[in-house]
């Protein structure tokens with residue numbers, strides 16, 4: 609067996625290799641903290657006048673939900689420990705946790721496994737994703753199917769939000785909700801599993817022109833998957849914050865029509 613070179617230094621890299629993992633820890637840590645606080649706040653998630661519903665409470669399915677905000681019924685008990693969107697949040701969490709990009713990001717930054725190229729692993733042994741629990745990362749494709757359904761629900765929320773006390777209405781909140789939904793679709797469709805579903809296991813693209821077109825389109829999005837992963841964290845937090853601010857009466861929605 610070939611021996612590793614006898615170098616005592618932990619790494620010979622002299623650049624700031626630790627900067628990207630550090631940014632990831634700060635970014636993901638801040639987002640998860642914000643989302644957790646919001647999910648268990650059980651308040652300020654619905655704007656009655658304009659039917660704005662934050663994605664963190666969509667669909668609202670517990671007995672504690674405001675009836676008008678519960679577009680799909682209130683089927684779960686209303687205990688504070690149960691998120692009001694308890695039927696969707698676990699799947700969204702699974703989708704992001706098993707995402708190929710996020711895996712790279714949190715393996716490097718939180719588990720230091722390894723933190724960067726040519727920097728040693730923070731652990732003595734390494735079994736990759738071959739054993740429990742990490743072998744479960746292979747469930748990603750199924751989480752993708754769930755994410756598609758949830759994106760449809762978020763899209764429906766954005767349609768219902770063209771509302772005002774006079775009937776139809778359109779304001780800045782609609783632009784924010786729509787922008788978030790467009791970005792969520794871009795992130796979801798740019799998924800590596802989606803790309804494989806579209807174009808994988810084919811011998812001849814020429815015999816499957818529709819799948820080839822879809823695969824080409826997804827491939828263009830796929831190269832931006834990392835950016836879309838971060839952009840959607842931003843649009844989700846912004847949408848939630850905007851709905852919370854309106855609902856709490858901190859300021860009024862900028863209305864263009866009604």
Ligand code: FES
Nearest residue numbers: 707708709799800
């Ligand atoms: S690979 Fe990132 S969402 Fe599927």
